[in-house]
Amino acid sequence: MDELPPSPSLPAVRAHKGRGAASNPEGRFESIRHHAEDDGWQSALLDDEAPRPQTCVTEERAKSVITRNDSPDIAFSQAVNPYRGCEHGCIYCFARPSHSYLNLSPGLDFETKLRAKTNLAEVLRAELAKPGYKISPINIGSNTDPYQPVEKKWRLTRAALELLAECHHPCTLVTKNALVERDLDLLAPMAREGLVQVLVSVNSLDNRLAARLEPRASAPHRRIKAIRTLADAGVPVGVLVAPIIPALNDKDMEAVLAQAFAAGARSAGYTTLRLPWELKALFREWLALHAPQRAEHVMSLLQQMNGGRDYDSNFATRMHGAGVFSDLLRKRFELACRKHGFTRVRELILDTSRFVPPRKASPQGELF
Structure with a gap:
C-alpha cells in the first residue's frame, strides 16, 4: 500500500477583509495555548471560500458605568464607554488588551465579539443622582469608539447624551466615525450652553492606508466632512492626529491639521503609537502583512522613542515618546498649530455650573 503524501503545511496568517487583526492570540491571563494542526482539509479551502469573521454583540448588565482616573497625562477624570471591544478594528488600538479581562482575545475577538452595556442610561442616571457625586466633564469614548457601527442599532451613546443633556x-466625545452627525439635535443645544466638545480622530489622509489600519472607521475625507458639519452647527470640534506611527503616517500630520482647520476644527492634539501588552505582537504581525518592506524601520523608530523598547508606560513620555524623532514630531505639530491658530485640546473649559442632578428612577413615575 502506497504511503500517503505528507500533509501540506498550514497556510500563513492572512489578512481578513474588513478586519484589522489577522489572528486571534490568547490573552495574557490564559493558561492554555492553542496550536493549529492541518488535517488535510484546511488546505483544500480556498481563501475566498474561508468564512469571514462575523460581528457578535452580547448584552451586558453593568453594575457601574463611570470610570475614574487620576493619570497626569489624561485631560479628563471621568469616562463612560458604552461598548467593550470595537468593530472599527483599528490595529493600533491601545484598548485591545482590555479584552483579555473577558477571557477573549485582543486580536479578532476584540473587533468581532463585542459587549453592549444595555442598561447604561439607567445606571448612569443612578450614579449622577448620588448625593456625593462631584461633577466634572465626562468623556464618552475614552477606551472604545462610542459611534462604532453597532451604535446604529443599539443607540447607547445616544441614550447617554440624552441623559447628560437633560x-x-x-461631556466630551472622541470618535473616528461620521455617525456622530446623527446626534446634532442633542449636541447643538448642548454646545450653546457650553456643555460639549467633540474630538474627531484623523491620523492620515490616505484612504488605502486607513482601510488597512482602521478598516471599519469612516474614511478620512468623511471624518473631515463630519468636522465641517459639526462646526457649522456651532459645536466646538477638535482634531486628534492620533496615533502617529513613525515612517507610516507621520508624513500626513501637517496636511491633516490644515484640512481640519479649514473644515472648522479649532483645537488639536496628537499622540504617538502605544503598544501595551499583547498589542506588540499584533502590530508586528500587521506590519509583516501590510508593510513588510518598512516594518523594521517603523519598529526601529518606535523603539528609539521608547527607550529601546516597543513600549514605555512612563506617564511622562507614553503619549508622545522621547528622543530625537519624538522632538521632531512635537516641533512639527507646534509649528503647524501656530500657523493655523489651533488651541490645545485641553484648553476648552466646559460649564459645570448648570448641572441639575437627575431624579432617581421610581416605579411610581413622576407627577411633576
Whole structure:
C-alpha cells in the first residue's frame, strides 16, 4: 500500500477583509495555548471560500458605568464607554488588551465579539443622582469608539447624551466615525450652553492606508466632512492626529491639521503609537502583512522613542515618546498649530455650573 503524501503545511496568517487583526492570540491571563494542526482539509479551502469573521454583540448588565482616573497625562477624570471591544478594528488600538479581562482575545475577538452595556442610561442616571457625586466633564469614548457601527442599532451613546443633556452635564466625545452627525439635535443645544466638545480622530489622509489600519472607521475625507458639519452647527470640534506611527503616517500630520482647520476644527492634539501588552505582537504581525518592506524601520523608530523598547508606560513620555524623532514630531505639530491658530485640546473649559442632578428612577413615575 502506497504511503500517503505528507500533509501540506498550514497556510500563513492572512489578512481578513474588513478586519484589522489577522489572528486571534490568547490573552495574557490564559493558561492554555492553542496550536493549529492541518488535517488535510484546511488546505483544500480556498481563501475566498474561508468564512469571514462575523460581528457578535452580547448584552451586558453593568453594575457601574463611570470610570475614574487620576493619570497626569489624561485631560479628563471621568469616562463612560458604552461598548467593550470595537468593530472599527483599528490595529493600533491601545484598548485591545482590555479584552483579555473577558477571557477573549485582543486580536479578532476584540473587533468581532463585542459587549453592549444595555442598561447604561439607567445606571448612569443612578450614579449622577448620588448625593456625593462631584461633577466634572465626562468623556464618552475614552477606551472604545462610542459611534462604532453597532451604535446604529443599539443607540447607547445616544441614550447617554440624552441623559447628560437633560441634567445639563458637560461631556466630551472622541470618535473616528461620521455617525456622530446623527446626534446634532442633542449636541447643538448642548454646545450653546457650553456643555460639549467633540474630538474627531484623523491620523492620515490616505484612504488605502486607513482601510488597512482602521478598516471599519469612516474614511478620512468623511471624518473631515463630519468636522465641517459639526462646526457649522456651532459645536466646538477638535482634531486628534492620533496615533502617529513613525515612517507610516507621520508624513500626513501637517496636511491633516490644515484640512481640519479649514473644515472648522479649532483645537488639536496628537499622540504617538502605544503598544501595551499583547498589542506588540499584533502590530508586528500587521506590519509583516501590510508593510513588510518598512516594518523594521517603523519598529526601529518606535523603539528609539521608547527607550529601546516597543513600549514605555512612563506617564511622562507614553503619549508622545522621547528622543530625537519624538522632538521632531512635537516641533512639527507646534509649528503647524501656530500657523493655523489651533488651541490645545485641553484648553476648552466646559460649564459645570448648570448641572441639575437627575431624579432617581421610581416605579411610581413622576407627577411633576
